[in-house]
Amino acid sequence: MKPFSGVLILILGLSVLSCSKHEVSESTSGRVLRVEDFPPDIRIPTKAYSVLDYSAAEHGDDSSGHGSAVGGAAKALVFSKVSVTIKEKNPGVVKDGSVTIHFERGGGQIDLADFITEAKGSFYVEFDFPEFENGTQKKVLFVSKTRKRRLGEQVFGAGCNQYFDITDSFLKAMSSTGIKVNTVRERYTSVLGGNFLFSSLQDHTVYLAQVSFIDSKHTHLFCKEP
Secondary structure, eight states: OEEOOSOEEEEEEOOBHHHHEEEEEEETTEEEEEEOSOOOEEEEEHHHHHHHSHHHHHHOOOTTSSOOEETTEEOEEEEOOEEEEEEESSTTSBTTSEEEEEEOSSEEEEEGGGTBOSOOSEEEEEEEOGGGTTOSEEEEEEEEOBOOEEETTEEESOOTTEEEEOHHHHHHHHTTTOEEEEOGGGHHHHHHOEEEEEEEEETTEEEEEEEEEEOTTOGGGBOOOO
């Protein structure tokens, strides 16, 4: 676990799904949404960025904003596609059973209130970042945006302004059924609330994307933004 840096930089895009989603199809197997708008910038921790941009961690950030120089070759940054599938395990938990959201330009934001019902049960969240397929290095970070809270003997929520390298556990989960979360007492909000950041290194290019989860029905569980 690493603390959230007090120094922030603008780097990844954030698209508000409720304002820019386009429904592609709807069937008994669920809905498919596509977000094509180019998102505005968001802020992420400088230290987290240095983990995602491999060259920055080893050689320092390039103040030019065009990537870092390693071995005489500049590393370009490319914002890439990423998709998210939310699929119920127990009937009635997810509206329409499942939804797949395709972000075309570097990622975006998902309001869980748009897709999760009041039913009690579990659902799965799967991510597809195509650039991982040919990446020589892969990174997945999670930046928590929810408060810690105790439910019984368990603590949910990673706490405000904390980031974690979850690469290994994430890839293991995606090779199976995805991240499993439960709706009882809004546990899912405390687990997913925050930003998932993806990075893939291919030759001299770093491909980036992010997905942020909020819940407009349970804002009291989230940290206050500065």
